[in-house]
Amino acid sequence: MVELAHILLILSFAFSNFQFVSSLFCIRTNDVNYLKYCYISNSVTFFCVSISFLILIYSFVSSDFSVKIVFENSHYLMPNIYKFFAVWGNHEGSMFLWVWVLNLTGFILWIWLERNNSDIKFKSYVMSIQALIYMIFFIYLLFLSNPFSRLFPVPMQGNDLNPLLQDIGLILHPPILYIGYVGVSSIYILVIASLFNNHIDYKLNNLIRPWALLSWSFLTLGIALGSWWAYYELGWGGFWFWDPVENISLMPWLILGALLHTILLNRKDNKFQKWVVILSIGSFGFSLFGSFLVRSGILNSIHSFSSDPLRGIYLMGIFFVLIAGGYLLYAVKYNYIFNNSGEKQTKFLDKVLILKVLLILTILFVVVIATVYPIFLEFLTGYKISVGTGYFETTFVPLSIFILIIMGFITIYNFKKFIYYILIPLILSTIYVCWLLDVKSFIVVCGIAISLWVCITALYNLKDKIRKKSFFAIGGLISHFGAGVLALGITGTTTLSKDYIANVKVGESKKFDEVIVSLEKLHTGVENNYNFLKAEVKVKIKDKKYLFYPEKRKFSNRGMVTVETAIKHTLLYDVMVAIGNIDGEKIMIKVYKKSMVTWIWIGAFIMFLGGFISSLYRLRNRKKQ
């Protein structure tokens, strides 16, 4: 079975070669038949890779420990569902997933192009560049990170999967993030193909827009899932650690955001076509750069992945060839990019958009410096450093606040309307939210007001667009609304979270300003291999009562003590309760209240929805545009 999968993988590499060659023929002869060969070989490649991937999954599920990565990452007794998803819990498997997603998007890309585009030459260029990227990644997979390496003699038992990875986060986070990362390759392919084709005009915008939306929305979801995963697994209470790996995922996300807004700028006259090309190539660059940095192990991060210098060098090589090549091509074909000379006056809203793009790019710059500088420093001086959160708080945060403010700028020339539809709702909702959350500090009120400002202006615009039946703009506005919700969540979490420590006996309770903590019961018991102390803690926040059962466990074999935290999620706050030190009869109960955390994930999900809807809508309606 596994050998079959390996052969299929090699076969798909061969077929992508075939695709490349036949697309070259097609470029020379302009013969549709060659293009058909391309399509056939592309489909076969996709089919082979899918079967091969399924076989790998099967070998995980059936615990075939003769396969090296199964041995290293699986175990007989692991729950079946995690056996299945352990496929992408390791480097080789995750790269295989990457390649599979690449093939999937490539497959969809050609079907979509065939239905919407009649330029044979352009399509054959697309096929050839696509085949080139396929080949590069197949070589990587087959020679540098082969998922089908065998072990002999066959071990009896596997090494098990990291318990951290045995989680719903593993199931969802990598595939979704990869769709985002890999979807960017379609943008790159389309742009480079049009450059080769010596013709770039406004049509390119419509061509790459759905793909940019698709990868942006999936990146949003993927990053949010990662953050959510970290929130409850890696370090309590934090949803973002400014860790290099997290920042890296932000880079393509940011540049895609800039790209989307630039495309929007181009909707009437094509002033910014060159920007679109530059940003498109750059977005794929950051996607590759990110995978290179993460995989090469040169980052100093809390997320350590296995590292192999050869893999790093290869990915670095890919990065340089594809991106430098892309920009070189851009320089060579500069004259074929049809910018409008921009005679028309730039409107106020467009100026705001330009400012927004520039701000997003500045933020990107901030993140890039913070990621690259430590690498250079370590390379030059040998010092390992990481950039503290203070840096981002002084650069990233103010810039984002600025972006949030200008996000709300909309076209209301009517002063009365502005008062009725924006200002009054804004003031009322701010007061309501502040009352709900018991906000006392002025800065927090400002933060909440800015977030709500984004939400309300987006909603107002949404209403306007629905009334005018211009559905194309809806997705973007939904995403803006989501960004407002996200900002609200972040403001709440970072400023309003509190923790309380109560030293109480059984039956006693302690009152803090708005929280009453009481220890109701206490019982001890014995489980399989540990003794536990379980407390029943009642926490009263305002009028609501919650019961918690935190535990303290003492393992018999090594005497190790672990603390099991009890958690409750509500819409307004997450509450965690843990047992602290025990001093005679008095027991220390720690209560942590994290405000508004849920809204971060809700906001991110709304952002994803907006982008995704818009992307699907545009993928289906390209002809009508």
Next chain:
Amino acid sequence: MIKLNIFKNKKVYLSSVLISLILITLITIFFIINLKEYIVYFYNPTEIHKKEILQNSLESNRTIRIGGVVLNDSVMYENDKVYFTITDFSKQVKVVYSGILPSLFREGQGVVATGKMSVEKCGLIFKANEILAKHDEQYLSKEEYEQLKKNYKK
């Protein structure tokens, strides 16, 4: 952004390119200077025991990060605080922390602690204000791996 027809002659064009280049460098320098203020040095236990690094981090009272593996049988809970030892299998650092530990925190697990070095009665200790569990695909330390192997053989 700027109306493109202001670039009527080469001089204006060149000078605008020059100005934007200078602006970009200035911004970069500004960001890097800002960044230098918030740099957090990362050491492993062996490095932190080197004289000049230790001296430096004690005197400057800077926030640093220490990474390593939690030593087996070293976790102790006492008075709302947790004490444990981070090791890189040659040197060790004692760490104290008061807060919720990540749910993955356990002995033999790789962690990164952020905080400050200080000298207390009991000797050198690292006061952490943040503990992050390392996120790793091969989570087992070598010791544990050997232990597991033995168990399977039984």
